[in-house]
Amino acid sequence: MEIKTDFLVIGSGIGGLSFALKVCELGDVIIVTKKQDSESNTNYAQGGIASVLSKDDSFELHIDDTLRAGDGLCNPEVVRKVVEEGPACINELLQIGVNFSRKKEKGGELDLGLEGGHSKNRVAHAADLTGKEIENSLLSSVKSKTNVKILEDHIAIDLITQHHLKGHHRKPGEKIKCWGAYVLDQEQNSAGSIGQVITCLSRITLLATGGAGRVYLHTTNPSIATGDGLAIAYQAGAKVANLEFIQFHPTALYHEKADSFLISEAVRGEGGILRLKSGETFMEKYHPRKELAPRDVVARAIDFELKKRGDPCVYLDITHLDQRFIKLRFPHIYGKCLSLGIDITKDWIPVVPAAHYICGGVVTDLEGRTRIENLYACGEVACTGMHGANRLASNSLLEATAFAHFSADSARKKLSSTKHFSFPSIPPWSLEGVFDRQEWVIISHNWEWIQKFMWDYVGIVRSNRRLKQAKRRINILLDEITEFYKVNPVTYDVIELRNIATVAKLIIECALKRKESRGLHYNIDYPKKDDKKWLKDTTLKSDEV
Numbered sequence: 389m390e391i392k393t394d395f396l397v398i399g400s401g402i403g404g405l406s407f408a409l410k411v412c413e414l415g416d417v418i419i420v421t422k423k424q425d426s427e428s429n430t431n432y433a434q435g436g437i438a439s440v441l442s443k444d445d446s447f448e449l450h451i452d453d454t455l456r457a458g459d460g461l462c463n464p465e466v467v468r469k470v471v472e473e474g475p476a477c478i479n480e481l482l483q484i485g486v487n488f489s490r491k492k493e494k495g496g497e498l499d500l501g502l503e504g505g506h507s508k509n510r511v512a513h514a515a516d517l518t519g520k521e522i523e524n525s526l527l528s529s530v531k532s533k534t535n536v537k538i539l540e541d542h543i544a545i546d547l548i549t550q551h552h553l554k555g556h557h558r559k560p561g562e563k564i565k566c567w568g569a570y571v572l573d574q575e576q577n578s579a580g581s582i583g584q585v586i587t588c589l590s591r592i593t594l595l596a597t598g599g600a601g602r603v604y605l606h607t608t609n610p611s612i613a614t615g616d617g618l619a620i621a622y623q624a625g626a627k628v629a630n631l632e633f634i635q636f637h638p639t640a641l642y643h644e645k646a647d648s649f650l651i652s653e654a655v656r657g658e659g660g661i662l663r664l665k666s667g668e669t670f671m672e673k674y675h676p677r678k679e680l681a682p683r684d685v686v687a688r689a690i691d692f693e694l695k696k697r698g699d700p701c702v703y704l705d706i707t708h709l710d711q712r713f714i715k716l717r718f719p720h721i722y723g724k725c726l727s728l729g730i731d732i733t734k735d736w737i738p739v740v741p742a743a744h745y746i747c748g749g750v751v752t753d754l755e756g757r758t759r760i761e762n763l764y765a766c767g768e769v770a771c772t773g774m775h776g777a778n779r780l781a782s783n784s785l786l787e788a789t790a791f792a793h794f795s796a797d798s799a800r801k802k803l804s805s806t807k808h809f810s811f812p813s814i815p816p817w818s819l820e821g822v823f824d825r826q827e828w829v830i831i832s833h834n835w836e837w838i839q840k841f842m843w844d845y846v847g848i849v850r851s852n853r854r855l856k857q858a859k860r861r862i863n864i865l866l867d868e869i870t871e872f873y874k875v876n877p878v879t880y881d882v883i884e885l886r887n888i889a890t891v892a893k894l895i896i897e898c899a900l901k902r903k904e905s906r907g908l909h910y911n912i913d914y915p916k917k918d919d920k921k922w923l924k925d926t927t928l929k930s931d932e933v
Contacts, residue, residue, distance in 0.1 A: 389584060389585075389586045389587065390586070390587040390588075390589065390814075390816070391418070391586060391587070391588055391589070392589045392590070392811065393415075393416045393417065393418045393568075393588070393589070393590050393591075394411075394414065394415025394416050394417065394590065394591050394592065394803070395407075395408070395411050395412075395414075395415060395416070395417040395418070395590060395591070395592050395593075395594070395799070396417075396418050396420065396568050396569060396588055396590030396592070396593045396594070397417060397418070397419045397420070397593075397594045397596060398420045398544045398569060398593065398594065398595050398596065398597055398616075398617060399419075399420075399421065399594075399595065399596035399597040399598060399617065399767070399769070400419055400421035400527075400538070400596075401523070401596055401598050401767055401768075401788065402519075402522055402523065402526065402767065402785055402788045402789055402792075403594075403596040403766040403767030403788035403789070403791065403792045404419060404421075404594060404596030404766075404767070404792075405419075405523070405526035405527065405529075405530050406480075406526065406788070406789050406792035406793070407594050407596065407764075407766065407792040407795055407796050408530055408533075408536055409484075409526065409529055409530060409533070410792065410793065410796035411592075411796050411799055411800070412530075412533045412535055412536050414799075414800055414803060415535070415591075415803070416535045416536075416537075417533075417535060417536040417537070418536075418537050418539060418588060418590070419530070419536065419537070419538045419539065420539050420542045420543075420544055420569070420571050420588070421538060421539065421540055421541075421542065422541070422542065422543050422574075422612045422616070436501055436503075436511040436512050436513030436514075436518045436654070436782045436785070437477070437478065437481075437511070437512050437513075437518065437522070437782055437785040437786050437789070438450065438474070438503075438506065438510050438511050438512075438780070438781070438782040438783050438785075438786050439471075439474030439475055439477065439478050439510060439512060439786060440471065440474055440475065440510055441474075441475060441478060441498060441500060441510060441512065442500060442508070442509065442510065444508065445508040445509075445510050447468070447471050447472055449507055449508055450471045450474070450506075450508075450510060451464075451467050451468055451471050452507075453505055453506055453507050453780055454467050454471065454774070454780045454783060455467060455776075456505070457505045457682050457775075457776070457778050457779065457780040458775055458776025458777055458778055458779075458780070458907065459776060459777040459778055459906050459907040459917075460776065460777065460906070460917075460919065460923050461630070461776035461777045461906070461907065461923070461924075461925065462773060462774065462775065462776035463772075463773025463774070463776075465754065465773075466754060466772055466773035466774050467773075467774060469754060469790070469794075470772075470774055470783075470786060470787055470790045470791070471786075473789075473790040473793065473794075474786055474790070476793075477786060477789040477790055477793070478498075478512055480789075481522060481525065481789070484525050484526065484528075484529045485525045485528065485529075486514065486521055486522050486525045487514055487521060487525075488512045488513065488514050488518075488521075489512075489513055489514055489515055498512050499513070500512060501513050501654050501657055501658070502657045502658075502680075503653045503654055503656075503657040503680075503781035503782055504653055504656060504657065504677075504679070504680045504681060504682060504683060504686065504781050505680070505681075505682045505683075505780045505781055506780070506781065506782075511654070511657075511781070511782045513654065515716070515717065515718070515719055515720065517719075517720050518785070519785070522785065539571070539573075539586075541573070541574040541575060542571050542572065542573055542574060542586075543571065543572050543574060543616065543880055543883055543884075544569045544570070544571050544572075544597075544616060544617075544620055545569070545570040545571065545572050545585065545620075545817065545878055545883055546569065546570050546620055546623065546624070547566050547568075547569050547593065547620050547621065547623075547624040547760070547763065548566065548567045548568045548569055548570060548587070548589070548814055549564050549565060549566055549567070549624050549625065549760065550562075550564060550565060551624075552814060552815065553812060553813075553814070553815075554813075554815060563759075563760075563761050564624065564625045564759070564760045564761065565760070565761045565762060566593050566624065566760050566761065566762045566763040567589055567590065567591075567593075567762070567811055567812065567814065568587070568588045568589040568590035568593055569588055569590075569593065569620070570585055570586070570587060570588070570817045571585070571586045571588050572584075572585050572586075572878060572879075572880065572883065573585075573586060574880050583879075583880075585816070585817040585878065587814055587816055587817065589811045589814060590762075591762065591803065591806075591809060592762055592764065592799045592802065592803070593762060593763050593764070594756075594763075594764045594765070594766065594795060594799075595617040595620075595621055595750060595758075595763065595764070595765040595766075595769050595770070596617070596765070596766055596767050596769065596788075596792075597615075597616045597617030597618075597767075597769045598612075598613055598617070598767060598768045598769060599613050599615070599745060599746045599768040599769070600613055600614060600615030600618060600746055600887075600888070600891045601613045601742075601743045601744065601745075601746075602614050602615075602839070602888065603615060603743070603838065603839065603842050603888055603891055603892050603895065604634075604742075604743035604839055604842050604843050604847070605839040605840055605842070605843035606640065606648050606740065606741075606742040606743060606843060607648055607742050607743040607744070608637050608640050608648050608649075608650040608742050608743070608744045609743070609744070614884045614887050614888050614891075615887050615888060615890070615891035616883070616884070616887045617750065617765065617769035618631075618746075618749060618750060618769055618887075618890075618891050618894070619886065619887035619890040619891055620887070621750045621758065621760070621763070621765065621769075622750075622890065622894060622928070622930055623890070623930060624760060624763075624930075625759070625760060625929070625930055626750050626751070626758045626759055626760050626763065626765075626929075627750070627751040627758070627759050627927055627928070627929050628748065628749060628750055628751060628771065628894055628898075628927070628928050628929075629748050629749070629751045629771045629898075629925040629926060629927040629928070630747055630748030630749075630771055630776075630777070630898065630925050630926055631746060631748040631749070631891070631894050631895045631897075631898040631899075631926075631928075632748070632895060632898040632899040632901075632902050632908075632909045632926060633746070633747035633748050633775075633776075633777050633778065633907055633908040633909055634743055634745075634746055634747075634846075634895065634908055635683055635684070635687075635743075635744050635745040635746070635747060635778065635779055635908050636683070636684075636687040636741040636742060636743055636744060636847075636848050636908075637650060637653075637683065637687070637741065637742055637743075637744035637745075638683055638686035638687040638689075638690055638739070638741050639651040639652075639653075639655070639656070639686075639704055639737075639739040639740075639741075640739060640740055640741065640742035640744075641724070641725065641728075641737065641738065641739060642700065642701035642738040642739055642740045643728050643730075643738065645728060646724075646728065648742045649724055650742075650744075651704060651721060651737055651739055652718070652721065653683070653781045653782070654717075654718075655704060655706060655718060655721065655737075656679040656680060656686075656704070657680065658706070658709065658713075658717060659706065659708070659709055660679060660704045660705065660706045661679060661704070661705045661706075661708075662679055662686075662690070662702055662703070662704055662705075662739075663702065663703045663704075663705050663736060664693060664697070664699070664702060664703070665699055665702075665703065670689065670693055670702075671686065671689060673689075674686075674688075674689040675689075682778055682780075683744075683778070683779075683781065683908075684778050684907060684908045684910075687741040687848055688848055688849065688910060690702050690739075690740070690741055691741060691847075691848045691849060694740070700738075700740070701738040701739060701740045702738075702739060702740070703736035703737060703738055703739065704736065704737040704739050705736045705737075706732060706733075706737075707732075707733065707734055707735070707736070709733075711733040714732060714733050715733070718732070725737060741848060745768060745779055745784060746768060747771075747775040747776065747777065747778060747779050747907075747908060748771045748898065748926075749765070749768065749769050749770045749771040750765040750769055750770050750771060751770075751771050751925075751927065752764070752765050752766075752770050752771065752772050752791075754772075754794065755794050755795060755797070755798035756770070756772070756791045756792075756794050756795030756798060757795075757798060762802075764795040764798070764799065766787075766788055766791035766792050766794075766795055767784075767787070767788035767791070767792075768784060768788070770791065771925075772787065772791060774787045775787070776907065777906045777907020777908060777909065778907035778908050817878070831881050831882065831885050834865060834868070834869065834885060834889070835884075835885055835888060837865070838862070838865065838888055838889060838892050841858055841861055842858070842892055842895070845857055845858040846858050846892075846895060846896055846899060848910065849910050849912060850899060850909070850910060850911045850912070851911060851912045851913055852900075852911065852913045855896060855899050855900050855911075856900070858892075858896050859893075859896050859897070859900065862889060862892050862893045862896060863893070865889055866889050866890070866893060869882075869885055869886055869889050870886075873886055894928060897928055898926045898928065899911070901926045902922060902926050903918070903921075903922065904916065904917055904918040904921070904922045905917060906922065
């Protein structure tokens with residue numbers, strides 16, 4: 389099956405949906421999303437979206453906070469551009485119906501929260517379910533557009549480029565071009581084997597697939613966060629960068645039935661105190677801002693204390709706050725914890741760090757363009773220069789919204805400059821292969837193996853020895869997966885396993901390249917920063933690994 393469109397959006401988070409809303413006035417849009425349309429990292433974002441919205445704040449302060457968190461690797465031009473776009477982003481979200489929390493006693497002003505690393509209250513939020521509120525409003529607006537089609541339960545297999553053309557050989561210096569993607573419809577037949585592959589041709593393609601938290605054993609990400617956009621962009625020839633900078637959220641709920649449920653940064657922002665099981669506080673030993681230190685500092689502090697004592701978790705205490713305030717400010721967290729027998733108005737919350745956000749990704753310019761022509765990227769899948777070595781809390785939704793706007797403007801100019809356009813002759817995807825269910829046990833085993841050794845060898849604290857061991861293991865595993873991929877029909881599970889393994893390899897390669905400790909990357913063999921040699925991005929292309 390072949391379909392043609394003006395815009396193909398892969399992913400349905402805040403970046404993808406915002407872009408779709410902006411470009412649908414220019415042509416037809418198809419949105420490909422893996423699960424149901426509300427399942428994304430955006431939907432799991434509890435904290436909020438950072439922006440300068442009060443008189444006692446300023447762009448300069450927000451920029452300075454972002455640069456400080458990024459530890460020398462942010463692109464100042466990008467940071468300024470995104471921060472200055474912030475108020476317009478908030479205004480657009482308000483216009484489509486996002487119901488941000490407000491201060492009743494101050495005439496309905498937005499209730500701006502304070503989070504770690506910020507010098508001012510500037511985080512607009514919808515209680516503690518900001519992502520879900522934004523997602524629902526964007527989806528409602530998108531679904532009202534007659535020329536936007538959402539393909540749920542579909543997954544991108546590969547980006548369509550010259551290497552899919554029969555008999556084509558790239559000439560030296562020839563730029564890679566993207567004409568859409570091969571997409572698998574996950575509706576499977578009664579035997580549970582394979583679905584239909586769609587050749588989706590598009591003049592402009594946007595990657596907005598989110599992150600890859602499921603590479604790790606413990607993560608705050610949903611099950612769909614398997615690094616799909618990163619993997620297919622890299623395989624197509626895009627440049628990736630800074631994948632060693634994995635943000636481990638310091639406070640995921642520690643409970644066997646919680647599936648790494650996130651306890652928002654905002655809980656510490658409102659006065660939450662970290663304690664050991666004895667009740668002793670410890671953050672004062674690691675940073676002058678204590679619980680409001682940058683996330684990497686807090687995560688490493690917790691990791692160190694747990695390893696030193698052999699404890700399974702630490703505790704977050706907000707019992708000193710007003711009970712009514714806790715229930716109003718954190719209704720989702722309160723309800724989830726209560727369902728597990730933890731009353732956060734009276735009980736300490738057991739927490740551990742968990743993989744949360746990748747600060748690197750597919751390299752883009754200031755307009756969201758990648759090195760592949762006609763391919764854009766925004767949100768967590770992209771490396772725009774905004775986050776550097778460590779993302780400032782609640783800057784992610786801001787960056788995704790801003791770059792959706794920048795990318796839409798750029799795409800508009802590109803389409804208007806192209807008077808005559810036609811797609812090349814793209815062959816359909818081959819469905820050859822024999823489905824043998826007995827062989828598929830390797831999928832779940834390999835997935836679990838990747839998650840465990842990534843957590844143990846490429847986690848919060850790293851070493852050269854562990855990274856080299858991880859590289860040897862992932863190379864062997866990737867060879868096995870590649871062979872399996874060649875002789876079996878393409879399926880959802882196989883695509884995800886291939887992508888997880890590919891992203892794991894890229895994270896390891898970037899971590900081995902950076903011979904220092906900076907931001908979210910901490911290597912005990914290089915415990916200090918080296919600004920003379922490493923004040924730069926770690927980049928990879930497919931011909932380098």
